Amino acid sequence: MAAVSPQPRAYTPGYLPNGAPPHQSGPAPGAVPLLPNQGRVIQTGPVRVLCIxxxxxxxxxxxxxxxxxxxxxxxxxxxxxxxxxxxxxxxAEKTLKHVAQYSPLISEQTKKAIAQGGPGPVKSRFPASELPLSELPQLLSGELKLDVPVYTVWGACEDVRVLEKFRSKEYKVPNLYIIDEAQSMLLEVGGVKLRLLGLGGAVVMxxxxxNGEGRTTIAGGQGTMWTTLLQMGELVDTANRVYDPTETRIFITHASxxxxxxxxxxxxxxxxDFSISAGLHFRYxxxxxxxxxxxxxxxxxxxLAASKASFNDVWETVKxxxxxxxxxxxxQQTLLKNALAVVEKMPSTAAGGNPFGGAATGQSAAALGQVDESAFKNMWNFNLADAAFGWLVLEIQDGRIxxxxRAQGFNFSHRGARQQPSTQQASAPASAPSQAAQTAAPSAPASQQRSTPVPAASPAPRQASSTPAPAQPKPATPAPAPSASPAPKEEKPAPAPAPAPAPAANGSAANDASAPPPSRTPAENIIGLFxxxxxTDxxxxxxxxxxDKSKIVKIEKWGQNKVAxxxxxxxxxxxxxxIADEFKNRAPGQEDRSKPLVKVFSPPGRQFSRAGGAAWGSGRGGREGGNAQSGYRSAGGGGASDSEGAGRRGGRGGRGGRGGDRGGRGRGPRSGGGKGEGAGAGASEA
Known part of the structure; x- marks a missing residue:
C-alpha cells in the first residue's frame, strides 16, 4: 500500500459526489468572485453568415x-x-401568374392548370387554399419560428401593404430584420464590424x-415593388450618419x-466594401x-454613362x-439633392483621361465623371443564385472574411444518355442530320440558332448533289430529370423520328420545360404576329x-418568343x-421588358422598318442608316471607344453617340429612329 505524502496541502476538500454539500461554508480558499464582463460566453471558431x-x-x-x-x-x-x-x-393577374409559376408552395398540378389557362381570372378559378403565396402568416402567428437572425431587403414581387405594416411595427417577427433606406444593421462578429446597408425593390428608370400605392416612402402596388429616387437619397443620408471608418460595409440589393x-x-x-445582390436567377x-x-x-x-443617360431622359421629362x-x-428636397448628386458624379461619356488622378487635359472632372480607384479594384460584388439552387457563405474569423x-448547377446528364437509332435509321448516312443542321435556316438570327432546334427544311443544292435521298434524322434527346435526381434511363426511340436538337448552351436547354417543339412551320409560310x-399561350x-381568339390557328414557339x-x-x-397600343408600341424611356410586344411577323434576315412592324430589337436609338454607332464615343469623337465599339450593344439597340452633340438622342427634333423601335435584325429581346 502506498504511503500517504506527508507534505501539507493548502486545501484538501476530499472527493465529494456531485451535489453533495461541501465540508465548509463559503468560497474555496483563493477563489475570486467573477466580474460582470467575465461571465460572458465567448464563441470560438469562425462565424458563418449565409447569403441567399x-x-x-x-x-x-x-x-x-x-x-x-x-x-x-x-x-x-x-x-x-x-x-x-x-x-x-x-x-394583379399577371403578377399572380408569375408568382405562381415559380412558387415552391403551389402544387405542380395547380401550376399546370394556371399555365394552360381557362375562363376567368386565376383567383376565380382556384380557391385561396390552392394559391398559398407565402408562409409569412405562420411566422406572424408564431406557428413557425426562425432559428437564426435573418436580415433581408424586399424584392420585386412583394406586397407594399405588408412592408408598411412591418415599418409601423404592426407586424413583428422575432429574428426577422428588414433593412431599408432608413434602417441599417451592425453585426460585430469574428473581429469584424459588419454594417449592413440595403435597398429593396426592382430598379426601373x-x-x-x-410611389404607386405606397402610403409612405415605400413604392409598390398590385403585388410588385420598386425603388424610388428619394429612397436612394435617404440611403445616402443614412449611410453618412452612421459612417464609421472601422466598419466593413455590405450593400444589399435585389437588383444587380x-x-x-x-x-x-x-x-x-x-x-x-461588398455588394450582395440577386435578381438574375442564375444557376450559379x-x-x-x-x-x-x-x-x-x-x-x-x-x-455608367449609359445608366446616366437613361436616367436623364426620365428626369428631364418629370423635372x-x-x-x-x-x-x-x-x-424631401435634401433627399432629392443627395440622389441627384450620385447621378451627377457618373461619367457622361465613355471617353476620359486618367480616371484616378484628375481630369484629362482641357477637360473638367465634372464633364468626365469620377471613377473611384479603390472601388474599381477592391469593392467585391456577389450575385446569388436562387435559394433553391445555391448559396454563398461569408466565414468570418480573426478579422478575415x-x-x-455552393451551387446545384446545370444538369448535363442528358449528354451521356442519348437514344440509340432504330434499325431503319441506322441505314441512313450518319452525317445527314448534322449537315442539315448546318445549312437549315441560314438567315436566322444568332440567338435563334443557338437556342432553338433547326426546322426540318429541305437540303441546300450543295447537299442535294452529295446525298441522293434525304436522310432520316436521329430521334430527339429525351428531357432529363431534375438536377437533384440521378441520370435518366435511356428510353426506346419513338416510331416516328424527330430532328435532333441543337447542342444546349451550358446545359440549360435540357432543364427548360418550355423548350420549342422539334419542328415548326417554315418562316416563309407563316401568316402571323410576332x-x-x-x-404562356x-x-x-x-x-x-x-x-379574334377563335381565328388563331395555333401559337408556336419562335426562338425565345412566340408567333400566333x-x-x-x-x-x-x-x-x-x-390590340391595345401599349402592347404594340413602347413608350419613350420604357425599360420594363415584362410587358408583351406585338408586331407583324416577317421571316428572319430581312430589314424591318417602323412602318411595316416586326421591329424585333428594342432599338433605343435607330440604326436605319446602317452606320449609327452604338456605345459611347471615345476621346476625339472619332468612332466608338475601344471597349464600346460599334455593334457590341446589339441586345439593347444602339444608343447613338454620347459625345458633345449626344448623337441621335438630342433634345431637339428627333430624326431617324430616335428613341423609337429601331430596325434591329433578329429577335434580340428575350
Missing amino acids: ADVRGNLRSLNELAKAARADYIIHTGDFGFYDDTSLERI HKLFD PAREGILNQLSVTLKA GSSYNEFSVNPTLDHYRGK AEVEPAIQQVEA GTEM IMNAQ DQIRDLFADE HFKTAEERDAALEK
Whole structure:
C-alpha cells in the first residue's frame, strides 16, 4: 500500500459526489468572485453568415438552409415572400401568374392548370387554399419560428401593404430584420464590424419618381415593388450618419449593380466594401470586381454613362412636376439633392483621361465623371443564385472574411444518355442530320440558332448533289430529370423520328420545360404576329379581342418568343388593329421588358422598318442608316471607344453617340429612329 505524502496541502476538500454539500461554508480558499464582463460566453471558431436569394415565401427553408450551411446569421436579398392573408385580393393577374409559376408552395398540378389557362381570372378559378403565396402568416402567428437572425431587403414581387405594416411595427417577427433606406444593421462578429446597408425593390428608370400605392416612402402596388429616387437619397443620408471608418460595409440589393449603373455608382457613394445582390436567377452565383470584368476603363465608364443617360431622359421629362411637388417639404428636397448628386458624379461619356488622378487635359472632372480607384479594384460584388439552387457563405474569423459558394448547377446528364437509332435509321448516312443542321435556316438570327432546334427544311443544292435521298434524322434527346435526381434511363426511340436538337448552351436547354417543339412551320409560310416577352399561350390569347381568339390557328414557339398564326393576312391585320397600343408600341424611356410586344411577323434576315412592324430589337436609338454607332464615343469623337465599339450593344439597340452633340438622342427634333423601335435584325429581346 502506498504511503500517504506527508507534505501539507493548502486545501484538501476530499472527493465529494456531485451535489453533495461541501465540508465548509463559503468560497474555496483563493477563489475570486467573477466580474460582470467575465461571465460572458465567448464563441470560438469562425462565424458563418449565409447569403441567399429568392426563397419566394418558402420560409421554412430558411431554417433548413441555416442547418445545412451551419450558419449563425442569414442575409437575404429580396423576393422574401412578404404576402399575408389579404395579399391575394390585391395582387394583379399577371403578377399572380408569375408568382405562381415559380412558387415552391403551389402544387405542380395547380401550376399546370394556371399555365394552360381557362375562363376567368386565376383567383376565380382556384380557391385561396390552392394559391398559398407565402408562409409569412405562420411566422406572424408564431406557428413557425426562425432559428437564426435573418436580415433581408424586399424584392420585386412583394406586397407594399405588408412592408408598411412591418415599418409601423404592426407586424413583428422575432429574428426577422428588414433593412431599408432608413434602417441599417451592425453585426460585430469574428473581429469584424459588419454594417449592413440595403435597398429593396426592382430598379426601373421610369418608376423612380412613382410611389404607386405606397402610403409612405415605400413604392409598390398590385403585388410588385420598386425603388424610388428619394429612397436612394435617404440611403445616402443614412449611410453618412452612421459612417464609421472601422466598419466593413455590405450593400444589399435585389437588383444587380453589375447591370444597373446607378446602383454601381450608389455603392461607390456608400463606400461599400461588398455588394450582395440577386435578381438574375442564375444557376450559379458569381463573384467579381469591376477591374476583373471590364477590359478597359472606357468600357466601365460607358456602362455608367449609359445608366446616366437613361436616367436623364426620365428626369428631364418629370423635372417640371417633381420640383414643385416637393418645394414645401425641405426633407424631401435634401433627399432629392443627395440622389441627384450620385447621378451627377457618373461619367457622361465613355471617353476620359486618367480616371484616378484628375481630369484629362482641357477637360473638367465634372464633364468626365469620377471613377473611384479603390472601388474599381477592391469593392467585391456577389450575385446569388436562387435559394433553391445555391448559396454563398461569408466565414468570418480573426478579422478575415472568407467565402464559400455552393451551387446545384446545370444538369448535363442528358449528354451521356442519348437514344440509340432504330434499325431503319441506322441505314441512313450518319452525317445527314448534322449537315442539315448546318445549312437549315441560314438567315436566322444568332440567338435563334443557338437556342432553338433547326426546322426540318429541305437540303441546300450543295447537299442535294452529295446525298441522293434525304436522310432520316436521329430521334430527339429525351428531357432529363431534375438536377437533384440521378441520370435518366435511356428510353426506346419513338416510331416516328424527330430532328435532333441543337447542342444546349451550358446545359440549360435540357432543364427548360418550355423548350420549342422539334419542328415548326417554315418562316416563309407563316401568316402571323410576332409576340415578345410573353410567358404562356394564355397570356398571348388575353391580348386579343374575343372575336379574334377563335381565328388563331395555333401559337408556336419562335426562338425565345412566340408567333400566333392566322389563316389570312386580313384576319391577322384585323386582330392586330384591335390590340391595345401599349402592347404594340413602347413608350419613350420604357425599360420594363415584362410587358408583351406585338408586331407583324416577317421571316428572319430581312430589314424591318417602323412602318411595316416586326421591329424585333428594342432599338433605343435607330440604326436605319446602317452606320449609327452604338456605345459611347471615345476621346476625339472619332468612332466608338475601344471597349464600346460599334455593334457590341446589339441586345439593347444602339444608343447613338454620347459625345458633345449626344448623337441621335438630342433634345431637339428627333430624326431617324430616335428613341423609337429601331430596325434591329433578329429577335434580340428575350
